[in-house]
Amino acid sequence: MKILLVDDSRTIRNIQKNVLKQIGHEDIVEANDGVEALKAIGAERPDLVLVDWNMPNMDGLSLVKKVRETDKTLPMIMVTTEAEKARVVEALKAGVNNYVAKPFDPQTLAQKIKQTMDKVGAPA
Amino acid sequence: MVHVKVEVGKPFLKRGLAAVADVSGVIGFSGDAAGCVVLSFPSEVACKVASSFAGIEIDQNHPDFADAIGELANMVAGNAKKEFEGMQISISLPSVIIGKQHIVLQSKHSPRIVIPCETSLGPIYIEVGMSVDKATCPTPAATSGATA
Numbered sequence: 001m002k003i004l005l006v007d008d009s010r011t012i013r014n015i016q017k018n019v020l021k022q023i024g025h026e027d028i029v030e031a032n033d034g035v036e037a038l039k040a041i042g043a044e045r046p047d048l049v050l051v052d053w054n055m056p057n058m059d060g061l062s063l064v065k066k067v068r069e070t071d072k073t074l075p076m077i078m079v080t081t082e083a084e085k086a087r088v089v090e091a092l093k094a095g096v097n098n099y100v101a102k103p104f105d106p107q108t109l110a111q112k113i114k115q116t117m118d119k120v121g122a123p124a
Numbered sequence: 125m126v127h128v129k130v131e132v133g134k135p136f137l138k139r140g141l142a143a144v145a146d147v148s149g150v151i152g153f154s155g156d157a158a159g160c161v162v163l164s165f166p167s168e169v170a171c172k173v174a175s176s177f178a179g180i181e182i183d184q185n186h187p188d189f190a191d192a193i194g195e196l197a198n199m200v201a202g203n204a205k206k207e208f209e210g211m212q213i214s215i216s217l218p219s220v221i222i223g224k225q226h227i228v229l230q231s232k233h234s235p236r237i238v239i240p241c242e243t244s245l246g247p248i249y250i251e252v253g254m255s256v257d258k259a260t261c262p263t264p265a266a267t268s269g270a271t272a
Contacts, residue, residue, distance in 0.1 A: 008217070009195040011178045011188050015125065018179060054198070056217060081202020084209055103125040103199050 001123070002027045002044070006037040006063065007052040007079070012102075016050060016079070019106040023113070034058025038066060045074065047122060048113065050100075053080035053091070061094055068095035075120050077112055079104065126177045126196070130248070133240035144238065144249045146170070146224050147184075149197025152216035157208060159254035161201040162228050163193070169246030176245065184222065194218030200250060211256075 003025055005013045013030050020028060029046060031037035033055040041049070049067075053060040064076055078091045083101040091099060098116045100109055117123065145164035152160045165173060167184065174182040174192035182189050197218045205213050221228060230236075234255040241248040 009191050009198075011192040011195055014178065014180075014188075054215065054217060081199050081205075081215075083202065083206045086209070102202065105125075 001025060001048065001117075002029065002046040004029045004031060004037060004040055004046040004049045006031045006034065006049060006055070006060065008032050008055040009052070012052070012079075016109065019109050020113075022106065023110045034060065034063035034066070037063055041067065041071075041074070045071070047075070048117065049074060049076045050079050051076055051096075053078060053082045053087070061091060064091065064094045064096055073120065075116050075122070077116055079109070125199075126173055126245075128173075128176065128243045128245055131242040133242065135237050135239045138236035138238045138251065144251075146222065146226070147193060148221045148226065148228050149193040150219045150221065150228060151197050151201035153201070153205075153213055153254060154216070155213040156211035157213050157254050157256045159234050159252070160228075160230060161197065161204060162249075162251040162253075163197040163200050164228075164249040164251065165193075166246060167224075169243075169248065172245040173243075173248070190220040190222075194220050204252075 003020060005016050005028060007013050017028055029040050031040050035057045037051070051060040051063055060078060060080065067074060067076065076096045077098040077100060078096045079100045079102060081102045088099050097119065098112050100112050146167040147170035148162050148164040150160055150162050170193060171183050173196065174189055177196060178188060178192050182192060195218065201215050205215060228251070230253050234253045236251055236253040239250040241250065
């Protein structure tokens, strides 16, 4: 399973990579913002995207909306400090499949990935 | 994600230009509330906290040092924002300031509250300066349990 990590913090991407490796995912691509993520998705569609909200150039919400214009099924999980109910609703309306609030523990992230992939009927 | 217990001390109003630390992560707020949150550390504590957060040894010269401090400030500010449900508040991308005993000033003259915290890695200071648009500020449902 190819997973795209979209976050402007390399520290967070490294933490996420370590969690993903612990649960058996080695095929990981990284993007620093929404613009880079769109290029990566265009080059090769991943099986799952973890996306931050606040990023330079193109934020996570804009990325999700842009992706959903052409791809309704790509599993996307928002991983962000934006944890208010209104923000969660906004992200879900835009088309994310799941939501993880930072700070997260490895178990929560792993569980949300499994939950998301189970819902879309793909192996986690 | 830093794996340390934080003991929150008694908040106090910051007066004058007293510096509290050597490394600061700064997040600005705008919208119905405007201001900033500053997460400050003595140098050695900042390195320990960044290392614990990233899971690798990080000193001030490491390319990910500022990134880790900035992301921590982002998490503190983002979680604080959650308590202002019903208000439209945007947070900025983080900035990190490094300099022995520096001072972080704001252009707006809102009061600054310092929340001193003790951890097993050393002291951390959270500074909050905020002015709220009273026209959009919802009435708080309850104030019990507030620490400030």
